[in-house]
Amino acid sequence: MANRVLEYQKKDLPQNMSKLGWALFAIGALAGVAAFYVDNTRAAYNYLIAYMFIMSVGVGSLFLIALEYVAGADWSVPFRRLMEFFAALVPLMFILIIPLLFNLNELFPWMNKKLVEGDAILTGKAPYLNSTFFIIRVFGILLLWTLFFYLFTRNSMNQDSTKDQKFTKRNIIISAIFIPVFAITLTMSSVDWMMSLEPHWFSTIFGVYYFSGTMLAALATLTLAVIFLNEKGYFGKLLIPDHLYSLGALQFVFINFWGYIAFSQYLLIWYADLPEETVWFLHRWSGSWAFVSIFLIIVHFVVPYSILLSQPAKMDAKRLKIASIWILFAHILDLYWLIMPNMNEGKSGGAVFGWIEIAFPVALVGLILVVFNIRARNKNIIPVGDPKIERGLNFRL
Amino acid sequence: MKEKKVYGLTALFDTPDRIIDAVKKISSDGYKKFDVHTPYPLHGMDGAMKLKPSKLGYITLVFGLSGALFALLFMFWAMSIDYPMVIGGKPFFALPAFIPITFELTVLLATLSTVIGMLTFFFSFPSNNHPLIGSDYMRSVSADKFGISIEAEDEKFDDIQIRALFSKLGTIQIEEIYYPDTETFPMFQKKFILFLLVIAILTGGTTYFVLNKLLFMQPFNWMMTQDKLIPQERSEFFSDGFGMRVPVDGTVARGFLPYEFKGEVNPASFLSNPILLTKKSILFGQQKFLTFCSPCHGNFGDGDSRLRGQFPNPPTLHSNRVKEMPDGQIFHIINNGQNIMPSYSSQTTVEERWAIVNYIRVLQRAKNATQSDLEEIKKESAANGK
């Protein structure tokens, strides 16, 4: 068996990737700042979408790392470093959260003391939904995630030079602890940032729903990075389609999972028809939102499902690239569908779409590229010291 | 003896690597009708044999989609065309509620068609009379050896050449396989006919028993015998053996609430008219009044009895005393009776009594109509086009 790690050589990432990232980020960020001056509420909501997207990619990547360790998977070992790069978005969220903190009043009806006092249900929720506890939670969660990010990457980086197996063992233990922590914190984040936008509404599956989107976003970004770097020969010899197949299959699984969770939530609420639950779907069915809802089913389920259904499609880099970009778009749409209908609650219905809705995703893509580039500078693209790297590179179905 | 027909030549190999090499050589030599037999699927054999990817997926796709389509169309037809019924306030075509069954039928049809398609269409199973089955070669490849067979029908089949090729490739054993003698099965063997007869009697007997006897036995007879009280039947449960029991004191029959103010003089303050004055209720009251009251009180409540002196005539209902009575008191009188008038509570229901009260009020107003009432009637008739 040829030693494939030896074939790998460290290379700098292409310059234009970094430039493109900065350019997109600059354009998007400028437009975003402008948006806050033009329409503060709308910009805040859009910013929240972007923030949740960053969370999806960042924490989702962290979870994928943990999953790889816990499951003992070897096929994904060559890509783990890429996930670590994307997970660097997590500490960045400490900065990204600032504009949101200034706009909590715009976003959350439960911040309005008068409204809460006049509403028995909201008063009942006040021990959880209040600004102090909210901020404690949000920062506590960010701290936890950053801690795990730090531990994972430190061990993984140390292993590059030392090739010591004890780091793998340590990371397995950290992963096992991280997974339950992740489940609770991600659920809390989804409840805090998205469910409480409509403070009367509740759904026990909501955390799982956001989790399915998180996985898709993290997987799609990872797949894009893998395909792009593979084409440019960053993995030494070219990866065989079996690696791509595994990525494609996982995407396919989570598309189905998303459909399953979304359908379960809808069916149960539709069937029982209780007013305190249906209100959320009614807001997403009033005026032009109905079209967005139907569009979401097509964009988030029907289309990617059809693209990835056949076995050759999951192995084909080109189709996988299209699917990944599509899924990222679908995740943004999903977040838009989750967050935006609450902006005009009680006022004029209907979906809004304009330059503000485009500005933030542009900045977002730029930011992810920039972070990836900065993290990847002077580092190995594959974890050369991992004991499973050889098996990972030679992986066959 | 008849000469046996050759099926082909087989060769055994003992490691997976060797058979892969051998197969590569054989397929590149241009043999077409050859096959590889291994106790489990070997990785990389598809490529070595130059096999095209399996087309099985198409069967799955077609049948899966038709399962979905069939399920949806059928439920649409059954629930919204053939027997439309509102269930739980949902539309007739309640798509979300149809998804589970659609999904199940898709899976069912897809899997069954895949398996049946594979076994029959791709494998031509069952094929227990295949020449290879029963050979030593088959026993070896079933256990732990790897074998190649080349059929005699192959264009390039040449016994000597193939033997040479096999030995060159490192075979451990070569075996010649022959077609088995064709077996014949006479149709009318005694045993077979007896077997058919037994089956016929068994199925016939069972069917008769089930349809004519079993269905009328306990518990299949719709639970006809049950440990419950049946009115006017004997009961084993009570010591006196009577199934019919005297109700407990104070028992009230459903819908027969006794009149609370029986014998009292004027409970009108406790009674209020629950019936709205509508055209419908007035007409209803009229009907009941004409049936029960008019024989003595007269058709218009004037006290002009039609009984020709068999009973003394009651007083008119248009006196000031009656006009000033509250509704409750009239109701009470109908219930309780007054002077010579008996109670009408057994002939009329509560609702009917109140309707009669309402009608009496109408009669009283009609007898003492004011000018404004007349104008109102005129207006109404004009509006009705009369």
Add this chain to the structure above:
Amino acid sequence: MNIDYTIEAPVVEGRLTLGDIERLVAAPMESKPDKKFYIALSISGTFLLIGAVLLAMSFYKGVGLWGNNQPVGWGFPIVNFVFWVGIGHAGTLISAILFLLRQKWRTGIARFAEAMTIFAVMCAGVFPIIHTGRPWLAGYLMPYPNQHGLWVNFTSPLVWDVFAVSTYFTVSLVFWYIGLIPDFAVMRDRTTAKIRKTIYSIFSLGWRNSHRNWQHYEKAYMLLAGFATPLVLSVHTIVSFDFAVSIVPGWHTTIFPPYFVAGAIFSGFAMVVTVLIFVRKIFDLEKIITLNHLEKMTKVILATGLMVGYAYGMEFFIAWYSGVQVEQFVFINRAFGPYAWAYWIMVSCNVIIPQLFWIKKIRRSIPAMLVIVILVNVGMWFERFVITVTSLHRDFLPSSWGYYTPTIYDIGILLGSFGLFFTLVILFTKALPVVSISEIKAVAEGAQPNHGGAH
């Protein structure tokens, strides 16, 4: 213990040759059943008989013999149904999902788990049908053109159940049989006894290990696994819909579908481990069903146990968060009401005790493992009991509150279902290969060509 992560752990231990594997697996079928076998069979048969007699009495006298009454109309029958369907999920999970995830360790346990799936679904199928009171009229559940001109209510989750469970049973059976065909061929070629040879020949359908067949076979196996995976999720999802589409507080909550599925995998794996611990010991299969496999299964149990715990927590949190009074009452009543004992059995067996699996020593100790998985089974039975009974016994109308107590008939029929299950399992171990011979051969050391070549 230090693990070398550079090497893949072998699936089969002890460097067995292909012939050894075949001999080991085929041994129970080729030897005469011994005394232990008959003792085990008679014990499980006794339970089966007890159940059968009590069931017959229930039909003769009527289902009033059971504890089911207002307000708890869904007593033991539904609890047992959900319990057995849940057990039946592990098999397909192991054979299909782990197959798609390329987990080679599944080969040693897949066949057995699949068989358990089929038996468990058989046990499960009994309960909703007897719960109707007149099981001989169960045919009415199928949509067929009839004189009344009526159709079944396709929007009813109970009808979805009929479709889901029967589809699941059919597909599992087919999946199982497809896996068995090459093994029947192996047995056909091994045995010399005439009758057995005939039987094996018939079931092997004339399989001749041809690679032209293997190619389609592998594709079909993959397609079936691809369909069985969503199917297995759908079955328990639909079972959860039975509860969750209603408006009964404690039943109507959106997390039910994934929560039920996680619970099903949890209980199913626990049952598989319970039985496998005995099977590997009795039939000398310790090298094929290795301790590593069992350890991996305990990890799955731990993971799914955490998922179930997450669902418990989420239900409680959202019940408080929702601000709906009845919802809050139901959950407080669950934990501190008259059925608090059942609730705490459930929580301790399902969430607290499996946490012991965090410790590696316990994961690798057979006795400890056995105790924990049996407790998990108990806990999962009580989970269904808690969901079904506590939600019903005190709903919106305090005037119709009540306390459900099962009768001896309920308990006897539950025991009978265990009797049925274990009787079938015991018969299976002697009648069919408990491990897939061809699959385990394929993952033995040196079974695959070294230089591989392109796909």
